[in-house]
Amino acid sequence: MATTRRSAQRVRRRRVPVAPYLFVAPFVLVFAGFSAYPIFFALQLSFTNWHGAGALEIIGFANYRYLLTSPDFWQSMATSGVLWLLVVPAQVLVALTIAVALRKAKFRGVFSAALIAPFVTPLVAMAQVWIILFDKDFGAVNQGLSSIGLPAIGWLTTSAGAKVTVALLVLWRTTGYAVILLMAGLSTIPSDVYEAATIDGAGAWHQFWSITVPLVTRTLSFVVVIGTLTVFQLFAEPYVVTGGGPFNATRTAGLYLYKHITNSDLGLGAANSMLLVVMVLALSLASIRLLRSREDS
Amino acid sequence: MTTSLSLSRRTLFRGAGAALVAGGLGACAPGGSTGNKSLPSSSVTKPPSGEITIWDRTGDLYKVFDKAIASFTAKYPQVKVHHVAVDINAKLPATLISGAGVPDGAFYDDALLTGVAPHLYDLSQLIEQYKSDIAPYKLGVVTVDGKVVAVPWDLDPGLLFYREDVVTQAGVDPAGLTTYDALLGAARTVREKFPKAQPIHLENDQFLAQLWIDMFANQQGGAMVGADGKLTIDSDPYRKALTWLDTVRSEQLGTLAKYTQPTDLQTQDNGTQVFVPWAQWFVFAPQQLLKASKGKWRATALPAWQPGGARAGVMGGSSFVIPAKAKNPELAWRLYEHLVFSKAGYTAVYGPNDVYPGGLNTSIPSYLPALDPNTPLFKPIDAFGGQDLWKVAVEAGKQVPGGYMIPTWWGKAGDYFGVNVQKLLAGQMSPDDVLKTSASQIQKNLMGPS
Numbered sequence: 001m002a003t004t005r006r007s008a009q010r011v012r013r014r015r016v017p018v019a020p021y022l023f024v025a026p027f028v029l030v031f032a033g034f035s036a037y038p039i040f041f042a043l044q045l046s047f048t049n050w051h052g053a054g055a056l057e058i059i060g061f062a063n064y065r066y067l068l069t070s071p072d073f074w075q076s077m078a079t080s081g082v083l084w085l086l087v088v089p090a091q092v093l094v095a096l097t098i099a100v101a102l103r104k105a106k107f108r109g110v111f112s113a114a115l116i117a118p119f120v121t122p123l124v125a126m127a128q129v130w131i132i133l134f135d136k137d138f139g140a141v142n143q144g145l146s147s148i149g150l151p152a153i154g155w156l157t158t159s160a161g162a163k164v165t166v167a168l169l170v171l172w173r174t175t176g177y178a179v180i181l182l183m184a185g186l187s188t189i190p191s192d193v194y195e196a197a198t199i200d201g202a203g204a205w206h207q208f209w210s211i212t213v214p215l216v217t218r219t220l221s222f223v224v225v226i227g228t229l230t231v232f233q234l235f236a237e238p239y240v241v242t243g244g245g246p247f248n249a250t251r252t253a254g255l256y257l258y259k260h261i262t263n264s265d266l267g268l269g270a271a272n273s274m275l276l277v278v279m280v281l282a283l284s285l286a287s288i289r290l291l292r293s294r295e296d297s
Numbered sequence: 298m299t300t301s302l303s304l305s306r307r308t309l310f311r312g313a314g315a316a317l318v319a320g321g322l323g324a325c326a327p328g329g330s331t332g333n334k335s336l337p338s339s340s341v342t343k344p345p346s347g348e349i350t351i352w353d354r355t356g357d358l359y360k361v362f363d364k365a366i367a368s369f370t371a372k373y374p375q376v377k378v379h380h381v382a383v384d385i386n387a388k389l390p391a392t393l394i395s396g397a398g399v400p401d402g403a404f405y406d407d408a409l410l411t412g413v414a415p416h417l418y419d420l421s422q423l424i425e426q427y428k429s430d431i432a433p434y435k436l437g438v439v440t441v442d443g444k445v446v447a448v449p450w451d452l453d454p455g456l457l458f459y460r461e462d463v464v465t466q467a468g469v470d471p472a473g474l475t476t477y478d479a480l481l482g483a484a485r486t487v488r489e490k491f492p493k494a495q496p497i498h499l500e501n502d503q504f505l506a507q508l509w510i511d512m513f514a515n516q517q518g519g520a521m522v523g524a525d526g527k528l529t530i531d532s533d534p535y536r537k538a539l540t541w542l543d544t545v546r547s548e549q550l551g552t553l554a555k556y557t558q559p560t561d562l563q564t565q566d567n568g569t570q571v572f573v574p575w576a577q578w579f580v581f582a583p584q585q586l587l588k589a590s591k592g593k594w595r596a597t598a599l600p601a602w603q604p605g606g607a608r609a610g611v612m613g614g615s616s617f618v619i620p621a622k623a624k625n626p627e628l629a630w631r632l633y634e635h636l637v638f639s640k641a642g643y644t645a646v647y648g649p650n651d652v653y654p655g656g657l658n659t660s661i662p663s664y665l666p667a668l669d670p671n672t673p674l675f676k677p678i679d680a681f682g683g684q685d686l687w688k689v690a691v692e693a694g695k696q697v698p699g700g701y702m703i704p705t706w707w708g709k710a711g712d713y714f715g716v717n718v719q720k721l722l723a724g725q726m727s728p729d730d731v732l733k734t735s736a737s738q739i740q741k742n743l744m745g746p747s
Contacts, residue, residue: 245719
């Protein structure tokens, strides 16, 4: 009898209410249908040679082997890496400087709107402006350089110049967004911390380095991760401004992935996207760890 | 009282797992093979009625076809055509693969046709009756693995465009530009007269550069692959063209620019870029984009690669495809048959419209009966000083060598051959390096071991 009661209690303890699951069901279904399933399918596709028609031909790790030994794949990763170096540190530095400068400014709302404007400006229109501005022979940028006695730069016609041009466009578009994030992060720092530091005789630079930076590190980590994701998924900017050229010098990881899709090499594209996920995840985690170690210290 | 509305965790997760596995199994069954279903002639004998969705490229051609489609619906009032402007190159391949929202017919670049061929109807039976009237070059382009997979639309013969005023001032006789060596000589003469001139256009876009050099190769009877499908890029036609371009570059006789980008337009307008060997569709620029030089451009046949050689080649072109998953392929065929093979249709396509008041003059039909030099489909062009371009283009179109094949990987080759040509024009590679490196890259990455 006691045994029966105990087993009944165990059963009752194991049973769970359905209502919470019903409430989360819409999200779970949408997530399963539009996120989990595509990821699962992409993973499956990455082990096949499929061009969009016919049955899937399982080829094991051949796509991964091809990509990992392909100079094109590594060139696209290197291009994204160079763009990351050009964009992310500069973005963090510029965004943090602007955010600190605006912390006590009047009309912060106006500045915020101005900063977010590039982010919401249609990219294709801006890309066209960029092409005109950075044209080697007739662009305003080179006209400006020649007016101060500097030589013209092949902004769109040399490998290095094209990378810098694309990086500048990305910076122009995304820095405002980073500033908004950092302004939100800065607003959480209590003012009495600064007051105490002032009383202790700390100067502005010392306060910035010893108070602001450590206390905004979590937001900085977020900005770095978002920046990393942006750069490694970068597609539209190089697609419109340089077409991935010259000499494939601006063919980013995102653009290289797109090539597989438009070439109907869907298995290869899926494998490429899986490798990209792993690499971006590793880079993001490394960035976070680096910043957190500074926060901890 | 939760027991009546509760499940065990194990049951719940088992259900979720089953759903995921079912989803996974579903993923194992993507769209079935099309294998080029044939669209038989018997299926299009009924009087046409119903609805079709037709995709056309955004911009000028959409407007042109919109007007021409009206001539079809006037003839067949029971047919309703949903005409949609689409970024076709970006959207069509993905749509054909997914099978969702597939149009009944679409405009598509010939250069990319082979890449989507498995997803298209085999139109061989329907095209049979018109075969002898289609330009041989074009018939070769729309034939993939022995099947006609598109309705051949236009022919884009290459022509030599030149600034008549600058050439005249430099004392160059355009009639003497019969060979590429003569063109080189003319460029030197122009630069002697105008030291800032860099007279010959050098294309710096990797895709267009590849298309451009294929025109030079086609002129000499060459192509990237031979009739047996073997790679023939490392061959005399390509070597000759690249060597000539390298000479233009090394003597600084060329303007390196991307077609219609700022440098290109500015140098054409200011008279430093004088000679543009390009497809007929270059006429778009003097009509729509150039300002100072409008009316000063003229066109003549391309120079030959050797005295007495062919003075025509093709650069680009488009056709109409009918996807294998189209809901109403018969109606799409009826529309394209009207637009391409009927006098009323091609006259409507090439006739006056809002975009081209004198008629569509960026290409000519590939349907030979439409190519009567004495029955122009478009008027002389003001931007060309009133020149009758129809006669020049038709003459060139009829000379285009046939037997040209576009390999399935043509579009992908731009990453290798197109990029290497860019390097040649930047002085980073020699013609031999370009051909050997490109051949090796294409063989390795696009064709597999031979």
